[in-house]
Amino acid sequence: MKHSKFLRIAAVAAGLSMLAAACGDDDDSATTDDTEPSGEVAEYSIAYVGPLTGDAANLGIFIRDGARVAVEEFNEANDDIEVTLEEFDTQGDPAQAPTVAADYVNDESILGIVGPAFSGETKAVLPTLEQAGLVMVSASATNAELQDVVPGGKSFHRVLANDAAQAKGLVKYLTTSLKPTTLAIVHDNSEYGQGLAVNQLAAQLAGTGIEIVATEAIDPDSEDYSAAVNVVKSAAPDAVFFGGYYEEAGTLAKQLKDEGVEATFIAADGALDVGFIEGAGAAAEGAQISCPCNLATEASPGALGEFATSYQDIIGNEPGTYSTEAYDATNILLAGITDGNTDRAGLLAYVEGLTDVAEAISKTVSFAENGNIEAEGIFLFEVKDGAFAPLVATDDL
Amino acid sequence: MSSRELAINFSALVDDFWAHTIDGLAVGSIYALIALGYTLVYGVLRLINFAHSEIFALGIYASAFAIHGMLDITEPRAGLSLVLTLLALLITSMAASGIAALVMERVAYRPLRRRNAPRLTALITAIGISLVVQEFLALRYGRSRLNPQRLFEKESLFTFLGEEVSNDKVLVFVAAIVLMIGLDQFVRRSRLGRGIRATAQDAETAQLMGVDIDRVVMLTFLLGGLLAGAAGFFFLIFYEAARFNIGFLPGIKAFTAAVLGGIGNIRGALLGGLLLGIMEKYGAALFGGQWTDVFAFMVLVLVLLVRPSGLLGESLGRTRA
Numbered sequence: 212m213k214h215s216k217f218l219r220i221a222a223v224a225a226g227l228s229m230l231a232a233a234c235g236d237d238d239d240s241a242t243t244d245d246t247e248p249s250g251e252v253a254e255y256s257i258a259y260v261g262p263l264t265g266d267a268a269n270l271g272i273f274i275r276d277g278a279r280v281a282v283e284e285f286n287e288a289n290d291d292i293e294v295t296l297e298e299f300d301t302q303g304d305p306a307q308a309p310t311v312a313a314d315y316v317n318d319e320s321i322l323g324i325v326g327p328a329f330s331g332e333t334k335a336v337l338p339t340l341e342q343a344g345l346v347m348v349s350a351s352a353t354n355a356e357l358q359d360v361v362p363g364g365k366s367f368h369r370v371l372a373n374d375a376a377q378a379k380g381l382v383k384y385l386t387t388s389l390k391p392t393t394l395a396i397v398h399d400n401s402e403y404g405q406g407l408a409v410n411q412l413a414a415q416l417a418g419t420g421i422e423i424v425a426t427e428a429i430d431p432d433s434e435d436y437s438a439a440v441n442v443v444k445s446a447a448p449d450a451v452f453f454g455g456y457y458e459e460a461g462t463l464a465k466q467l468k469d470e471g472v473e474a475t476f477i478a479a480d481g482a483l484d485v486g487f488i489e490g491a492g493a494a495a496e497g498a499q500i501s502c503p504c505n506l507a508t509e510a511s512p513g514a515l516g517e518f519a520t521s522y523q524d525i526i527g528n529e530p531g532t533y534s535t536e537a538y539d540a541t542n543i544l545l546a547g548i549t550d551g552n553t554d555r556a557g558l559l560a561y562v563e564g565l566t567d568v569a570e571a572i573s574k575t576v577s578f579a580e581n582g583n584i585e586a587e588g589i590f591l592f593e594v595k596d597g598a599f600a601p602l603v604a605t606d607d608l
Numbered sequence: 609m610s611s612r613e614l615a616i617n618f619s620a621l622v623d624d625f626w627a628h629t630i631d632g633l634a635v636g637s638i639y640a641l642i643a644l645g646y647t648l649v650y651g652v653l654r655l656i657n658f659a660h661s662e663i664f665a666l667g668i669y670a671s672a673f674a675i676h677g678m679l680d681i682t683e684p685r686a687g688l689s690l691v692l693t694l695l696a697l698l699i700t701s702m703a704a705s706g707i708a709a710l711v712m713e714r715v716a717y718r719p720l721r722r723r724n725a726p727r728l729t730a731l732i733t734a735i736g737i738s739l740v741v742q743e744f745l746a747l748r749y750g751r752s753r754l755n756p757q758r759l760f761e762k763e764s765l766f767t768f769l770g771e772e773v774s775n776d777k778v779l780v781f782v783a784a785i786v787l788m789i790g791l792d793q794f795v796r797r798s799r800l801g802r803g804i805r806a807t808a809q810d811a812e813t814a815q816l817m818g819v820d821i822d823r824v825v826m827l828t829f830l831l832g833g834l835l836a837g838a839a840g841f842f843f844l845i846f847y848e849a850a851r852f853n854i855g856f857l858p859g860i861k862a863f864t865a866a867v868l869g870g871i872g873n874i875r876g877a878l879l880g881g882l883l884l885g886i887m888e889k890y891g892a893a894l895f896g897g898q899w900t901d902v903f904a905f906m907v908l909v910l911v912l913l914v915r916p917s918g919l920l921g922e923s924l925g926r927t928r929a
Contacts, residue, residue: 269752427896427897428897428898429897429898430900432856432857433900433901434843434847434849434854435635435900436897437628437889438897439892439897441620441627441628441631441893442620444624444627445624445627461755462849465848469762469774471764486752486753490753490849492758
């Protein structure tokens with residue numbers, strides 16, 4: 212961002228000096244092209260689209276920063292190509308997304324986008340992207356129906372499994388690894404939380420031998436979950452699954468522990484944020500969180516760990532949820548540009564139907580025809596010593 | 609099974625009856641403390657001070673700030689140091705909220721009163737102040753939930769009818785009751801309290817008898833603010849969370865509690881708060897947590913249908929020594 216601002220200021224300064232020159236003497240400044248004769252540097256742009264301000268800003272910033280790491284590494288490694296990451300802040304709001312989309316769709320220098328971050332905003336702009344022939348690779352939109360928004364569409368891609376796969380992965384993990392005999396389900400009544408916990412997970416657990424002993428809802432606007440906590444406490448389950456976001460997950464985990472509930476606390480990607488650990492405090496310890504994303508920590512093995520170190524160096528903090536996916540999504544677009552696909556149509560054709568992307572570090576990335584990722588595996592993390600540590604990938608079970 | 613269906617779950621209520629009751633009493637005593645602020649101001653000015661919920665929120669933020677800024681507490685305390693810490697925090701949040709309430713009265717309400725503005729103007733002003741305070745907190749401290757440090761380890765203190773009662777619930781309940789008895793006695797017995805009662809009965813006559821109305825109004829706001837600050841501190845002990853709009857829901861609940869008990873009635877606020885706290889826990893057990901608020905407001909509607917002036921009637925003025 213700093214970089215592009217600097218460029219802009221430089222451009223303005225150059226323009227002013229040209230104007231001054233033009234006033235004095237007409238002929239000299241007639242043709243000043245930006246192409247230089249030798250050591251030519253080709254300049255291209257890709258865009259991050261998602262929230263940078265508003266309630267969901269934290270999530271968006273981790274995605275933007277994952278993309279930034281990819282772009283900076285790329286520019287470092289390539290002398291003849293300079294890629295700029297433009298940022299478009301939607302606040303994650305489906306109502307604002309189309310207005311913002313007009314900006315990047317009309318900016319012809321932008322070849323592809325990393326994002327949009329959320330499912331709602333993706334739904335809102337997909338027809339526009341399709342029309343513009345602009346390729347999108349989302350690092351975080353997991354709604355199970357996105358691929359069908361534009362039937363036969365080509366723009367849509369994502370580098371992580373969708374919500375339906377997450378429930379499937381959770382069932383696999385619960386039945387083959389954790390093996391609780393009883394499970395209590397709590398959700399926040401949201402589309403996401405209730406959808407995942409009740410409509411997906413509870414439905415898919417029927418007949419597996421894991422008995423659901425309580426289904427409770429909490430009000431995310433309240434701090435008081437004692438009604439749900441009391442019910443869970445007297446049901447005394449082996450594990451509690453919470454469908455919802457990290458703030459409520461933290462409060463719930465804490466209130467459960469304070470009431471003496473020792474069941475394993477399980478939640479999904481909405482809770483995979485340090486905010487959960489901060490909220491729950493000591494009660495977060497041992498909690499297990501699933502995500503279709505592969506969170507990178509500096510303790511992670513191989514390329515994931517290297518990415519985490521590099522992210523720490525460039526950004527100054529640890530990567531978060533979807534940072535890894537953003538890094539992969541960006542690298543896919545960058546590889547396409549290196550490959551000589553330097554217009555929108557070319558890049559779209561390049562991404563379409565990519566299989567087994569070499570650059571992907573989060574997981575095996577192959578795109579199905581509809582833009583979904585082929586892999587359906589999800590990842591589980593456990594809170595250890597106040598940080599998320601990788602627990603298991605469901606593909607390995 | 610979709611939980612959007614309304615299924616009545618009697619066993620959840622019956623099995624955990626005492627657990628729900630204890631939780632209800634604890635949260636109800638917080639509602640009651642806030643409700644007193646609504647009730648006092650209504651009794652004297654016939655004004656619903658909807659910004660009172662932000663006075664409560666400021667109390668929460670004041671304690672959170674004191675925990676991290678002033679006292680720099682980084683781990684749970686015990687023993688004498690805990691008692692001193694709790695007292696210091698209680699005084700801090702009471703002072704912060706009390707001052708905030710005074711400022712609010714001076715800056716926003718008194719100019720309106722001077723001009724004899726219609727009551728609706730004051731109501732709209734209250735909503736305006738509420739938004740200003742919320743946005744101030746949001747801009748200053750962010751929109752996400754803050755998680756202040758735990759002050760003491762929560763553990764079971766004793767067993768009551770088979771239910772373990774934790775120390776934080778006992779502390780909140782007992783302290784709230786003590787504060788409320790203190791307020792009740794203050795209004796009933798002290799000279800300043802007599803001024804409040806006189807103004808509530810008939811402001812004009814009280815003024816003729818030499819009561820300084822401005823001072824009575826300030827005192828009323830101050831008392832409401834002090835109790836809201838205490839409520840904020842107890843809320844923080846109980847839930848260990850702060851958020852820019854955290855006052856809204858407890859504020860509305862407390863207003864409900866005040867109306868339930870009879871707005872303008874101090875003992876009514878206590879009764880209304882405790883009843884509402886218990887009722888909503890029972891409702892949540894019967895119908896599921898997502899129905900907590902629906903049930904609370906349904907109780908209010910039903911009570912008002914039968915007793916429009918609340919359970920104990922509107923009677924700050926009629927309270928006699």
